[in-house]
Amino acid sequence: MTEYLLLLMSTAVVNNVILVKFLGLCPFLGVSKKIDAAIGMGLATTFVLTLASVATWMLDHWLLVPLDLGYLRIVGFIVVIAAAVQFVEMAIKKSSPQLYQVLGIYLPLITTNCAVLGVALLNVQNGADFLHATLYGFGSATGFTLVLILFAGIRERLALAAVPKAFAGAPISLITAGLLSLAFMGFSGLNLT
Amino acid sequence: MLAVATLPAWLQRSLIRWGVHPDDHKRPVADLPVERLPLPARLFLPLQQHVGAPARPVVKIGDPVLKGQLLAESAANISAPVHASTSGRIVDITTYPAPHPSGLEQPVMVLEPDGEDRWIDTSPPTDPFSLPPAEIGRIVSAAGVVGMGGATFPSAVKLALGLRVQVEILIVNGGECEPYLSCDDRLMRDDAEGVVDGIRLALHAIGAQEARVGIENNKPEAIAAMQQAAAPFPEVRIMPVPAQYPMGSDKQLIQVLTGREVPFDGRAADAGVLVHNVGTCHAIHQAVRLGRPLVERLVTVSGGAVERPRNLVAPIGATAQDLFDYCGGLASAPARVIMGGPMMGNPLATTASPVIKGTSGLLALTQEEVGEDDRAGPCIRCASCVSACPMNLLPLEMAAHIRSDDPDGAFHLGLNDCIGCGCCSYVCPSAIPLSHYFSYAKGALAANERSKLKSESIKKLTAARLERQEREAREKAEAAARRKAEREAAKARAAAQANAVTTKAATVDANA
Amino acid sequence: MLAAVTSLTVLGAALGLGLGIAARRFHVEPEEIVAELEALLPGSQCGQCGFPGCAGAAQALADGKAPVTLCPPGGKSVAQALAEKLGVSADLSALGESVPMFATVREELCIGCTKCFKACPTDAIHGAVKQIHAVLKEACTGCAKCVDSCPTEAVGLVPVPATLTTWTWHKPGHA
Amino acid sequence: MSTLPHPNHAPHAHSGVKVSRIMATVMLALTPATLFGFTLFGWPSILLWLVTVGACLVLEVACLRLAGRGGPKTLWDGSALLAGWLLAMTLPPFAPWWIGVLGAVATIVVAKHAYGGLGQNPFNPAMVGRVALLISFPLPMTTWVQPAPLFAAGSPSLIDSLHIIFSGTAVPDALTSATLLGHVKTEATRGVDALHAVMSLGADGSGLGWHAGSLGETGSLLVLAGGLFLLARRIITWHIPTSLLAGLALPAAIGHAVAPELYLSAGAHLTAGAAMLGAFFIATDLVTSPATSAGRLIFGFGCGLLTWVIRTFAGFPEGLAFAVLLMNAGVPLIDRYTRPRIYGHGQPAKAG
Structure with missing residues (x-):
């Protein structure tokens, strides 16, 4: 039990997918202008990432490894992830038009969210078992959501601040992301045992 | 919720978590006897001195009038009549600078006093308490009484509402929390009996059981006088409240005296209370007992730039300049001239503007009193404004949205709940004009609303025009069709005749 | 080789079929x-x-x-x-701070030709043939169609003047 | 009759409180602890303080000029001076001059003026400076010295000090020491438990400050006094200091009660490191803390708790700077979800 909790903590905070592994930067900068959109994006990503971790684990262990097709891993993963995202998009469009309006064009962005593929590949690299893979996906996604929402909060405030012209927009967002990353370095070496 | 005013005095202060403590600057003016302004050469009586529709004139240029005579009648459900402030002659009906920061002109009647100050015949009822409540309201309405605290809402409309919705408590606002102002203080000290009588008449008019008079505890003389005057009447409770700006705001006084809150989308009556200012109660007393309409009022003339500050009884329509002149003129060039108090009062564009029914004070403030005219600095998010705001708003966030051209964002944060008390601007260490931002945004949103309404009505007009054009086209087409049909018919007839002829001929032929 | 082709084909076909079914099931009409x-x-x-x-x-x-x-x-x-x-x-x-405008007719130039009258999309101009036309402020959108239609340049746009009810405070710092 | 000047909106009165006065009061409250630190660590600490504060002021002027807002008023609001001062309070007293200058760059240029200057920055400038230094230059940032009072035998003279600060002469080995938190951390990696680690350092009433540390660390009691002064002057409210200290002391007390060999006591946590400085002067920074009372309680508690977590479990001996930055990042969210109930509304205003 403790082990799984630690795994969650470690993937969410210490080895944060955005701030430490630098994955998923496009949605991090793209969908962080409004807190509401960030929350929606975070939830959708959490769902997809967990789902993708599970699906790719199954694909890897039940198809690619037995057939010795490791070289097809990236292609196979991309296909599975793209299909999962498409499915989620359709389901959301039907079940929650409001959420769909909020996420809008960003849902397809999850397809190309390198965090999703990255986490799936890291799972293989780590040789994780099924439960570990699922938790790793979920923990990474939680960390992604946490940082995305924090960042969106700051950006909403920055939108009202008198940022100098030279820094306004993307530059100040990147500086902020850097400072956020600096703050998260406080967790480095976190050892709960 | 708890009614703070019912608790011991030492507890009250610590339970009120909003507001500010400006220097009150009330004395020595509050302790000086009231003087009467001599009649000026001309009086300028605006047709609109109240919330609602402007009054409609009933006299003509050149008409002689008596003091208290009706000059303009109430023109709508929410409106109030205007009476002559003295006897004399109407010399003009024109436009004149309004007591308003814009300095725009508004319609006025110009009255030239004859110096006799002769009252019109009055016939007050002998026992007003035997009259039906609605009748009191009618007298008050005819006397042109409006909220004298500055809100200038027609008082009779409020009384009628109170009677209709079964208000339980009448709140009487003797807070007078604005610095400098002491006209209500003076009124309570000098004619507490009149005020209490007005309160009892108002109670009768709305059918409420209890009146609570909130008076800030920096006016001990007024509290004592009112307590003495109210002693025979248990239904009138005098309740001292902490001196804390904006205690004299309706919503805050209701909260402190009753523990109730006025719902954001409702009126005081929805909380079972009705609020009248002490000045208004006094005006009700004058109207009902003496039959005198509202033609004069107490005005505090004060501020560092005034030579001899004092409280004056001034006729409605006297100009600000008349009052300053009587008080020895302005000693130095004032930094600001204000109608009302320094926290919420409006700056005047010109001292030619007249005193109206809602004028509680005329202040000429020096730069020293106003504080440095600093350019606003950046917000340091100290949240002083948050703790000062009596409505629990986040002024700093609202202003940030407005500054970034997002008044809607401020609206979602509660811009419409802002009562404009100015506490936020008063405490801001960066001198950010927060209240100004909010007035601007409220104006911008109102203008938006107006343009939306206009575009809707225009849409209707356009639709009507299209329909008209279609109808015209249709009618034209129908007419054309009719004509064509007629032509066809005629042709057919002609053809038929010809046919008949031919048929006949054929028959003939056949027969032949 | 065969295994790779087969497995990817099967995978693609299965997922494609799933998505196809989902597209049917979750079909939403495009918004109006x-x-x-x-x-x-x-x-x-x-x-x-x-x-x-x-x-x-x-x-x-x-x-x-x-x-x-x-x-x-x-x-x-x-x-x-x-x-x-x-x-x-x-x-x-x-958009800038575009002030609301409305049309006015200069009586000394108006010849009562009714051209503006016909051009107005909101029926804001009143009058009749050979009569001086007047503009209803409430109905005028300031669209300037009438301005272009007037043969004598009698119609012009002027800013709507502020009144005591429409006057508002300026934005702080933008006096 | 006279026409009056352009109308100003109400109110036509002001409380007289100004930003520059707030900053000056905070600096006054910081003075006793600073002077104590100066006497404790002598000339090097004074020189480093001067360099850091001076660099901050120079950079502030430069940035304001660049932004075209170079008026004297914006400089003398004192915010740059205060940020530099706070940064200097958290540096090792014998650190070389470039530490102070680079810290000032991170503080003033990156954390403050890139965002538009005073009031616009989401992160506490002094803590950005400190964290950037700590991560970039771990060695000089963790080389602490024993107290070497001014004019005491064995203390560096002014000339020695100039060498230490400006020409990179190594600090005499005899003087180097470790802070309590740093010592416990290094001992733990060697398998020595917290109780023995504390004893081996010979902690003798560390609250009195006679031990290694930064200026802000050694003068904890004086910092506390300064903080109470700020509370009395109503510059800060009680919410953040109280909740921060509670957030730090509660888990520490529980941990210590469960396993004293693993966890330091609450008392040690409160007096060690930058706890007091953080609670009263850093976390309470007006610009980067929440605006509502409830938000301030959450913010303070979070700072305290994260400080304890980082001190106890993570790689750095002192975590307050990280904790403050982490909570700074959450301030917009905290503000958004702790909006007070508006008068007359059943519920807080809907999110905008």
């Missing part, structure tokens, strides 16, 4: 966005935006061919409403 946009526009069909009437403008907006600030008579409020509907951020600075 054009109609909604048209409802937000003033509907005076004045043509100042350069599109054929408000319906054309709505179509152009929906296609992303026109900015939300396209409607001069609508001003800021319409631009904001459109931006909200379309989910884009409006650059309202492009």
